Amino acid sequence: MTFARFGPLSWCMFVLSGLVSWEGPVLAQPTDIQQISPEDQKALAASLGQDGAALATEPTPASTVATGAAGDMPNLSLILDTAGAWFSQAKPLQLGGHDPTANGFNLQQLELHLDTNIDPYFRVDANLVFGPGGFELEEAYGSTLALPHRLKVRAGKFLSNFGRMNPTHPHAWHFVDQPLALSQMLGPDGSRGLGTELSWLAPLPWSLELLASVQQADEAPTVNQPWPARRLQDLRSTVALKQFVVLSENWGLLLGFSGQRAPIAADGAGQSSLAGADLHLRYRPVADADRSALEIQGEYFVRQRNYASQDVRDHSGYAHVVYNLNAQWEMGVRAEQAVYHADPLQPTWQGLRRRYVGQVTWFPSHFSRLRLQAGVDDTQWQGHGLCAMLALELVGGAHGAHSY
């Protein structure tokens, strides 16, 4: 909560004050413009301006329209996630947009991913998803490649960089369904929307990235209707700090803190403030030919909502341990806890909910996996439920590698 209140403005001040005091990048650039005399620089700048003006008046020849030879086609990949599921309860409380929700066969998603560099300055990424609810444009954003001062801007529709799991896709998950905490705090399909994001990679001895974004709130978990931005509070603002520490050649630790403010639908009077902390500890012995790995990950969210003259505070989180025996076998367990308060937005849910699941996965190759998952779900308002799932994932085409 304190983090959410810390607010984007303060972060921007911190980033800006650093930038203002910057006397140039640490890098020794091969050609330093300072080595060229001011007269020469002026002459060069003038000629560049003249050439630019000349180009602007010339008609664009048809040949400059890119036709794209086979070598520069976008990377294109197709990812299918489908699962058979069984639930002991008639109405299982599966909340995630890609979760198996019904007894029998479930289509989690068919994702078509495209990405390509546009020019030396921009790239574009798009995820088109065909799911149980039909087609949706999950993400489509452009990002800069070469801004100075280690800045990066994204614009378009994207998953907010809140916490560890929200910006990722089911393909990168270690469990068949998404944690309750994400569905509860960030929405069934995660926090995403049209907007823009600025991020900065700090020139420190360890990896530290600061991110700030503003997005339309239409798809926020608390707003499911057109929500024009008449003022700043109508937008969803997210800030995040992510840092990574190399503990040894084999151990890495990622620590993140995120904050988000979003409007709540209806009369526009409501505001939701969300704070989150995430931890990801990974052991990957680089010299192990079997490619074994162990990861421990957890996220915890605290939220305060002011709505209909009430202050409602809730919190939830998850933790998982995943062990890759080798390149073919993986197993993992996840424990989750969510606390719901009777509030105007979810009046029927009240009390504590806990869910424990375990999974075993077999990877016939790097591009296919079969995952068996079973769990027990315990809610204070609906009692015990059991579930079992068998999920198949297939990845075809040139799918871009994932971030850490």
Place this chain on the structure above:
Amino acid sequence: MISMRSVCRTPGRHPRVLLLAMLAQMLLTLPANAAVRVVATLPALGAIAREIGGNFVQVDVLVSPRQDPHYADARPDLVLTLARADLLLVSGLQLEAGWLPPLQNQARNAAILSGGAGYFDASVGQTLLQRPEGKVDRAQGDIHPGGNPHFLVDPRAAAVVAQRLGAVLARLDPSHADQLQQQAVALAQRLRALAAAQTQRFAQLPLAKRQIVVYHDSLPYLADWLQLRVVATVEPKPGIAPNPQQVASVLQTLRTAKVGVIAQEEYYPKNTSQTLCGLAPARLVVLPGGPQPGQNFAEFAKHAADLLYDGLSR
């Protein structure tokens, strides 16, 4: 966090934010290092750059020689390394496709993007083997559409890299251009001489001994250099784990063709190969995955050739 919150909300305590900014500024304006900052994905590329550049370069290597270069983690600290780089050396042919692209995209460094002034693809100018013809798909395994990317065991390929790299380093550091070019040419000559000497040495082995089984299809350039024949792979297809049928077939091949050696880099699993060697019988030759820290490319290549010669000549 609570104290930071109070900083934000109390105007009188804003200096603390400024203090943080000043600390950051101090770190930003550390004295610049004049050496060209080279980042190599593979130890072999790093060793070549060090040998040419000497004190004029500062080399970071992203993957350990003990690590399979197909499957490195795209760790955020590597983003930082790439953000600082003047020159990125890659093997190319999609060898690093599983982890390098997100690092390049996140690094905010235009120079090291594909096609940038500081991007060096070592596969350019190489005589490539196993370029697939016709349509490529993954039913054939995890094959590389541009050709087999494991050329950095062959000193002749390293010589091509050295000569091209000399020209690139000379462009990035014009004040030492002549020295860098000379070092590169001399290194290329040494590597070609080593290659020729080892080819002659292996040619003295009887033809029946000059055949090997490999784990992954990663040694065609080594086989081409040393005039060996690769008669089988333990993996049924590249990147697909061995299955009982394939292993039985490899055992049969080992016995009927009287193959004396299974060769593989240290980063591939050894259990199946060891069992096959015990049953055939044959010898398992585990090759280093690249130059060790402090080792130059010629020492690495000579060591690999020695290990193999020792295994084949027994």
